[in-house]
Amino acid sequence: MFEKILIANRGEIALRVHRACREMGIETVAVHSTADADAMHVRLADESVCIGPPASKDSYLNTSAILSAATITGADAIHPGVGFLSENADFAAMVEEHGFVFIGPEPEHISLMGDKVAAKQAAGSLGIPLVPGSDGAVESDEEAMEVAKQIGYPLLIKASAGGGGRGMKVARNDDELLPALRMAKSEAKAAFGYDVVYMERFLGRPRHIEVQLLADGQGNVIHLGERDCSLQRRHQKLLEEAPSPALNESERAAIGERVISAMKKLGYRSAGTIEFLYENGEFFFIEMNTRLQVEHPISEAITGIDLVREQIRIAAGAPLSIRQSDIAFTGHAIECRINAENPDTFMPSPGLVSDYHAPGGLGVRVDSGLYSGYRVPSHYDSLIAKLIVHGQTRNECLMRLRRALEEFVIEGVSTTIPLHQRLIQANDFINGEYDIHWLERFVELTGGETD
Ligand code: ADP
Secondary structure (H helix, E strand, O other): OEEOOOOOOOHHHHHHHHHHHHHHOOEEEEEEEEEHHHOOHHHHHOOEEEEEOHHHHHHHOOOOHHHHHHHHHHOOOEEEEOOOOOHHHHHHHHHHOHHHEEEOOOHHHHHHHHHHHHHHHHHHHHOOOOOOOOOOOOOHHHHHHHHHHOOOOOOEEEEEOOOOOOOOEOOOHHHHHHHHHHHHHHHHHHHHHHOOEEEEEEOOOOOEEEEEEEEEEOOOOOEEHHHEEEEEEOOOOEEEEEEEOOHHHHHHHHHHHHHHHHHHOOOEEEEEEEEEEEEEOOEEEEEOOOOOOOOOHHHHHHHOOOOHHHHHHHHHOOOOOOOOOOOOOOOOEEEOOOOOOOOOOOEEEEEEEEEEEEEEEEEEEEEEEEOOEEEOOOOOOEEEEEEEEEOOOHHHHHHHHHHHHHHOOEEEHHHHHHEEEEEOOOOHHOOOOOOHHHHHHHEEEEEEOOO
């Protein structure tokens, strides 16, 4: 097993990785920008190294500074966390070339899944159901018109290099098709420097359901059930739950088996997530994330499995210690992402946290680096805390969540707590009846209140 792990990240996810290391008896090295010198992940780590100024490109994305930090501290392995370098195949390869272990998948699997056209083709050949659409990239206007005839309207034009919903355009009829194609290409070119696009049928009211998996690269693969992440605003997830209120046990087992068989064929290693749109009982692949995800704690809550610990064990060469038959799904879990944002306008709200009190009690977990007197920097993502609540039933979970949100005190910055409080009282949410567009409609209808 490793003796020392460098955590190439910040905030709550750096703390999350630190905690798993500590429980495994592994020392930790934190890296930080000058803006994060007082951050909790720096305070709790055994050692810390400043890797640059506040801007991410000069610090948390600064590969040579991170590799130097690993060298001078004598770390054995590097955990990339979530975001930043976690899906950068070149970084993963560089880590290995410098003699460290990358805690994640093989670089070629990261790059395969990072290109959406290649990922979709690979998923199809591995037996994963796809959204009907073009066979790979759409090269010309004629081809676009041909594909539109086959899949019908409305349809979606998507960028192969896509991310965060950029380069995505809907076309509702023949007249809209070519202008939408041009716009998608120019947006993709501007955002990613790469204008390859493809086409898909536009699903009207799908849910976003994703399957968590663990694979050891030695032929063993398991799934940890699904997460329903349909509550999104501008493609950003806000609240996630597991299991999905929309799935039954046999659908869960069936999609889980498909994922397992695909990952065995691919020879995948580490934790991963396959994201689907789900509509009228059917699953359609949208992408695979070759890393840990922000919402992983709800899968941990219903399975009792520490995903970061498993990632670390796998990276150290150990076979999976759990078989599918060992996994029992227990109860229901919900995660609320608490962002330092105005809950109505979603404008970032950095600044001094003048008072902080986290909720506790049975079934309540808070992953956060906040403390009273902490200053939320303006340079990074606005996620400041994750509240994860577990109950025996969905109803118990909802009551507990309501109670925990009431207890949560974060003063000095605006947060999304009031929005969560509103949304968990909406009948559609209570009944589990929502799709990927529900939250935006809800915010429009109920917004405008001040926090
Ligand atoms: P990105 O990587 O840009 O986030 P995704 O392929 O993951 O792109 O899609 C982002 C979001 O766009 C999805 O979560 C879903 O809300 C929506 N979306 C993607 N594909 C379709 C589709 N075929 N029909 C309807 N909505 C879609």
